[in-house]
Amino acid sequence: MRNRTRVPVTGDDLGTFIREIHAEQRHEHVDYAELRLSPRRFLVDGLSLEEFLQIAHATMQPLESPAIRGILLVNRDSTRDFLEQCTAHLDDLPATFVGVDLAGDESRYPDVTAFRDLFTAAKAIGLGVTVHAGEFGDLDGVWRALDELGAQRLGHALAAVRSPSLLKRLRDDKVLVEVSLSSNLMLGAVASVALHPVRVFFDAGIPVSFNTDIPIESRSTLPAELALAARLLGLTTEEVVAVQRGVARFVFRTAER
Numbered sequence: 001m002r003n004r005t006r007v008p009v010t011g012d013d014l015g016t017f018i019r020e021i022h023a024e025q026r027h028e029h030v031d032y033a034e035l036r037l038s039p040r041r042f043l044v045d046g047l048s049l050e051e052f053l054q055i056a057h058a059t060m061q062p063l064e065s066p067a068i069r070g071i072l073l074v075n076r077d078s079t080r081d082f083l084e085q086c087t088a089h090l091d092d093l094p095a096t097f098v099g100v101d102l103a104g105d106e107s108r109y110p111d112v113t114a115f116r117d118l119f120t121a122a123k124a125i126g127l128g129v130t131v132h133a134g135e136f137g138d139l140d141g142v143w144r145a146l147d148e149l150g151a152q153r154l155g156h157a158l159a160a161v162r163s164p165s166l167l168k169r170l171r172d173d174k175v176l177v178e179v180s181l182s183s184n185l186m187l188g189a190v191a192s193v194a195l196h197p198v199r200v201f202f203d204a205g206i207p208v209s210f211n212t213d214i215p216i217e218s219r220s221t222l223p224a225e226l227a228l229a230a231r232l233l234g235l236t237t238e239e240v241v242a243v244q245r246g247v248a249r250f251v252f253r254t255a256e257r
């Protein structure tokens with residue numbers, strides 16, 4: 001973000017990015033995709049939050065096969081002003097936005113108090129709530145995502161496998177763990193793919209989905225993630241596809257707002 005040599009991004013780039021993802025997802029035979037969209041870079045480069053949301057909406061709305069829906073990504077290092085802007089925009093959030101996500105450095109910003117108002121308000125109007133927790137952060141971060149932010153889905157949640165009581169909570173409350181195998185490996189969240197704890201979630205009866213997370217960096221595709229998951233879980237690719245289809249009920253979809 002503070003790299004002064006980087007090329008500024010514009011609203012056109014946002015549109016292009018979404019359309020490229022759509023083409024890529026179509027190519028991978030995906031029938032519905034949720035895309036985490038972070039306004040931060042665009043706001044730094046001069047777009048207003050309103051413009052960001054409208055451009056993303058106008059781009060996503062006509063797209064079909066797959067439909068693309070947005071999750072508003074809020075970074076843990078966000079300013080109070082930005083969070084207030086997000087909260088203020090919730091009521092008129094374009095209908096293609098179906099959820100909110102908290103992401104960023106869990107170790108430096110473990111405290112989620114500042115995000116409670118936004119996430120509570122989002123949930124109250126029917127938006128889905130997902131939180132990146134336990135990727136590089138500790139167990140407490142996963143508990144906080146559930147207890148303080150009301151997460152219905154968790155990004156990564158790797159740390160959760162160290163706690164039987166937390167695993168029980170995820171299973172009992174049917175919290176979906178969004179698993180991103182290649183991303184975890186590439187970013188070093190797990191030392192090797194064989195050490196990935198997806199099997200623990202799966203065996204504990206916790207719903208899991210498979211995701212590409214950072215396809216631009218990892219060059220991974222959804223079919224590649226599903227094939228990798230099949231290997232780790234000792235299932236056939238068809239069985240993993242069935243697992244993925246089975247968690248379709250966790251998609252945030254367009255809330256009735």
Ligand SMILES: [Zn+2]
Nearest residue numbers: 132155180213
């Ligand atoms: Zn992620």
